[in-house]
Amino acid sequence: MSHAAYVFDAYGTLFDVHAAVRKHAGEMGPEGQAFSDLWRAKQLEYSWIRTLMGAHADFWTLTEQALDHAFARFPSADPKLKASLLDAYWHLDCYPEVPSVLKSLKSRGARIAILSNGTPQMLQSAVKKAGLDLIIDDIFSVETVRAFKTAPAVYDMVTTTYRLYPNVVSFQSSNRWDVAGATKFGFRTVWINRGDMPDEYADFGPSLILPSLESL
Template sequence: MSYAAYVFDAYGTLFDVHAAVRRHAAAVGPDGQLLSEIWRAKQLEYSWTRSLMGQWRDFWALTEEALDHAFARVPSADKSLRAELLDAYFKLDCYPEVPAVLKTLKATGARVAILSNGSTEMLASAVKNAALDSVIDDVFSVDALQTFKTDPSVYDMVTTAYRLYPDAVSFQSSNRWDVAGATKFGFRTIWINRTQMPDEYLDLSPSLILPDLNDVI
């Protein structure tokens, strides 16, 4: 079945969130993976906490704060690399299959879009760095709402902009919590389970689980 729009989460789905630390792995030191994992976990935790308390800070500010926390937790990591790591995060690599998959979807005539917690500037930089400008129709950032996923209003940005019912949208995310929110909203959902994590939110199951984006269509 084809869909009127294929909408993708950005971080972890199209763009490799661990690429920044990996790019500077030798300089960061032996605990680089731990640093990267804490950085990502805190980035997400801060977004959820801020949403619940109604205290907005954009995703870039949270990304900076999360990195500072990760450095505090991993004293072996070289803190002098802060600026380099943030620059690398601003220009994250996309996963290898992404350009071809998006190009194929674009050729079907469907809309291809990003729906992300990322700030407008972060997303523009990532899309440009990965040379995805020609295959992405729209980039929806939560900056417009000043709240984060899984607030239903975030998913509604797509249906309102495209004047579609939710079931006309196929939504892809590597984040299981994001898939749960999109499923509850009414999207057809695909969980891109890149790291073979166990399923959760069993009452909000995705339509499909894939190891990468290759079989999205």
């Protein structure tokens, strides 16, 4: 079934959030992956807590704060790497299949968009680095509504802008909690389960589960 719009989460779905630490793997040492996992976990935790508190700060600020926490938790990591890691986060690698899949969907006449917690500047940088700027039609950032996913107002940006009913929008995310929020909103959802993780949020299940975007 084709849809009027295919909307993608950015971080973890189109762009590899662990690429920044991996780029400096030699300097990070054996705890690099654990460091990267914590950085990502705290980045998301801070977004949820701030939305619940009604105390918004942009995603770049939270990314920096989460990185500071990771350095505090991993004394073996050299804090002098902070600037390099943050710079790498502006230029994350996209997953190998992303360009061809998005081109194929666009060729069917569908709108292609990103809906992300990232700031417009972060997203534009990542899109340009990946060479996706001529494929993606629109970038929706939570900065417009000043609340992070899974706030319904985030998903509503797409339907309001495109004047579409939610069920004709296909939303893809590697984050199961994000899929739950989008399902509750009414999108057709696809969980890109890159890490072969167990399912959760059973009452808000995806329409489809895929290991990558390749079979979309």
